[in-house]
Amino acid sequence: MSSPQQIAQTFSQALNLSGSPSHAVSTSPTQSYLAQYMQNNKKPTKALKPFSTGDIKILLLENVNQTAIDIFSNQGYQVEFYKSSLPEDELIEKIKDVHAIGIRSKTKLTANVLKHARNLVVIGCFCIGTNQVDLEAAAKSGIAVFNSPFSNSRSVAELVIAEIITLARQLGDRSIELHTGTWNKVSSKCWEIRGKTLGIIGYGHIGAQLSVLAEAMGMNVIYYDIIMIMSLGNSKQVSTLDDLLSQADFVSCHVPATPETKNLLSAPQFAAMKDGSYVINASRGTVVDIPALIQAMKAGKIAGAAIDVYPHEPAKNGENLFSNELNSWASELCSLRNVILSPHIGGSTEEAQSAIGVEVGSALTKYINEGSSTGAVNFPEVALRALDLDQQNTVRVLYIHQNVPGVLKTVNNILSNHNIEKQFTDSRGDVAYLMADISDVDIIDIKSLYEQLEQTPYKIATRLLY
Numbered sequence: 001m002s003s004p005q006q007i008a009q010t011f012s013q014a015l016n017l018s019g020s021p022s023h024a025v026s027t028s029p030t031q032s033y034l035a036q037y038m039q040n041n042k043k044p045t046k047a048l049k050p051f052s053t054g055d056i057k058i059l060l061l062e063n064v065n066q067t068a069i070d071i072f073s074n075q076g077y078q079v080e081f082y083k084s085s086l087p088e089d090e091l092i093e094k095i096k097d098v099h100a101i102g103i104r105s106k107t108k109l110t111a112n113v114l115k116h117a118r119n120l121v122v123i124g125c126f127c128i129g130t131n132q133v134d135l136e137a138a139a140k141s142g143i144a145v146f147n148s149p150f151s152n153s154r155s156v157a158e159l160v161i162a163e164i165i166t167l168a169r170q171l172g173d174r175s176i177e178l179h180t181g182t183w184n185k186v187s188s189k190c191w192e193i194r195g196k197t198l199g200i201i202g203y204g205h206i207g208a209q210l211s212v213l214a215e216a217m218g219m220n221v222i223y224y225d226i227i228m229i230m231s232l233g234n235s236k237q238v239s240t241l242d243d244l245l246s247q248a249d250f251v252s253c254h255v256p257a258t259p260e261t262k263n264l265l266s267a268p269q270f271a272a273m274k275d276g277s278y279v280i281n282a283s284r285g286t287v288v289d290i291p292a293l294i295q296a297m298k299a300g301k302i303a304g305a306a307i308d309v310y311p312h313e314p315a316k317n318g319e320n321l322f323s324n325e326l327n328s329w330a331s332e333l334c335s336l337r338n339v340i341l342s343p344h345i346g347g348s349t350e351e352a353q354s355a356i357g358v359e360v361g362s363a364l365t366k367y368i369n370e371g372s373s374t375g376a377v378n379f380p381e382v383a384l385r386a387l388d389l390d391q392q393n394t395v396r397v398l399y400i401h402q403n404v405p406g407v408l409k410t411v412n413n414i415l416s417n418h419n420i421e422k423q424f425t426d427s428r429g430d431v432a433y434l435m436a437d438i439s440d441v442d443i444i445d446i447k448s449l450y451e452q453l454e455q456t457p458y459k460i461a462t463r464l465l466y
C-alpha cells in the first residue's frame with residue numbers, strides 16, 4: 001500500500017468531496033496546476049481540489065479496534081473516536097461533515113440519518129451483521145457499505161460450544177448458587193454432550209464452524225438452511241425446520257435478521273421441540289420470541305437457554321437491560337433456572353476485533369483512496385489496478401449513477417477527448433458504478449469534466465482522483 005506522502009504527492013490524486021474545507025498540501029505537480037487555475041479563474045469549482053489524506057474525516061463509534069485507528073491515522077485521515085454508539089440527534093450532527101463512518105451492531109444508520117450525511121462516501125460495519133444500516137438508502141445516495149464477513153465467526157462458534165456444555169451441566173446455576181455460599185452438588189438432569197444432537201439453523205460461516213467443533217466433541221449435527229449447502233464432516237442437512245426441531249437436543253440459531261427470520265422460534269416451534277431440549281441464540285434479537293421462550297421454559301418443555309442478543313440492546317456499557325420498557329420480559333427471564341444471558345459478546349474477542357479492524361479498515365482506505373468497491377455489501381463491485389504513478393495528468397473518474405439505459409454513452413462522450421486507459425463498470429439493482437482512468441488531462445479539463453458529469457441526468461455521485 002502507498003504511504004500517505006506517496007498518495008498525496010506522487011499519486012497526484014484528488015478526492016472530490018463537495019463542501020469539505022481545503023487543506024491542500026503544496027508539493028504535487030497537479031497542485032501547482034490548481035494554484036495556476038485559481039489565480040486565473042476567480043471562482044474555481046468549490047468541490048474540485050487536490051486530494052490530501054489530511055482532509056478525510058472519519059467518525060468511529062462503538063469502540064472500533066485500535067488496528068483500524070492505526071490504519072486510518074497512518075493514512076493521515078482525521079479520526080474522531082467514541083467508545084459507544086451515539087443517540088440519533090448527536091449522530092445526525094456528527095455525520096453531517098464526515099467522509100467515512102465506522103460502526104458495529106448498535107448504530108442505526110437509517111434513511112433519516114443518512115439524508116444528513118452531506119459528504120459521506122463510505123460506511124464500515126466493523127462486524128458481520130449489516131441489518132443496522134439501510135443498505136438500499138445508502139446505495140441510492142452513492143454510499144458504499146463494507147463489513148467483515150467472517151473474522152468473528154470462530155469466536156461465536158467457540159462461545160456456543162461453551163454454552164452447550166454450560167446448559168447441559170447447569171453450570172450457570174451452580175456458579176450463581178456458590179457465589180452466595182450455597183453448596184448444591186447435583187447430577188440429576190445434567191448430561192454429557194457426547195452423542196447428543198445439535199440442530200443448527202443457518203449453516204453459513206458460523207453455523208458451519210460450529211458444526212465442525214461440535215462433531216469433534218462427539219455430537220451428531222443436523223442443520224436447516226434455506227439453501228442447499230455442502231455438509232461438513234458427518235453433519236446432515238434436513239429439509240424442514242420442523243425436521244430439525246423434532247430431532248435436536250440443542251437448537252442454535254445462526255441466521256441473519258430478515259423479515260423471514262423474525263420470531264423464527266416462537267410458541268409453535270418450541271412446541272415442536274423435544275421435551276427437555278435447549279435453545280441458543282447468538283444471531284440477532286429478533287430471531288427468538290423471548291416471551292414465548294419464557295412460557296415454554298415455565299411449562300418445562302425447554303430445559304435451558306443461552307441468549308447473547310436481544311430485540312432492544314443498551315447502547316453502552318453500564319446501561320441497564322431492564323430499564324428499556326420494551327424489554328419488560330427481562331426480569332421474568334432472569335428468574336428462570338438454567339438461563340445464560342450474555343451482553344452480545346459472541347464476536348468480542350481480541351483476535352476477532354483486531355482482525356475485523358484490519359479487514360474493514362483496509363477496505364475503507366482502498367475505497368477512499370482508489371475507489372475500489374470489491375467486497376461492498378450494497379454496491380456494484382468495481383476495481384481497477386492502481387493509477388500509473390509515473391504518468392502525470394492521469395485522472396481516475398468514479399461515477400455512480402442510476403442503472404438506466406444510455407448513461408454509458410453519455411459518459412463516454414464526455415470522456416471522449418481523452419485517452420481512456422482503462423475502464424470498468426458494473427451495476428447492482430438500481431445503482432451502477434463506472435470507474436475509468438483517463439490520460440492527458442489538465443486542470444481546466446478536470447473542471448469541465450467534473451461539471452459535465454455532475455450535470456448528467458442520472459448521476460448519483462462523482463469523484464475525480466488525480
Ligand SMILES: NC(=O)c1ccc[n+]([C@@H]2O[C@H](COP(=O)([O-])OP(=O)(O)OC[C@H]3O[C@@H](n4cnc5c(N)ncnc54)[C@H](O)[C@@H]3O)[C@@H](O)[C@H]2O)c1
Nearest residue numbers: 128129202203204205206225226254255256282283346347
Ligand atoms: N452474537 C454475535 O456477537 C454475533 C457475531 C457474528 C454474527 N452474528 C450474527 O450471526 C448471523 C449469522 O452469521 P454468519 O456469518 O454465519 O452469516 P452467513 O450469512 O454466513 O450465514 C447465514 C446463513 O443463514 C441462512 N439463512 C438465511 N435465512 C434463513 C432462514 N429463514 N432459515 C434458515 N436459514 C436461513 C443463509 O442461507 C446462510 O447460510 C449474522 O447475520 C449476525 O447477525 C452475531
Ligand SMILES: O=C(O)[C@H](O)COP(=O)(O)O
Nearest residue numbers: 104105106127128129347
Ligand atoms: O454482527 C456481528 O458481527 C456481531 O453481532 C457482533 O457485533 P458487535 O461488533 O457489535 O459486537
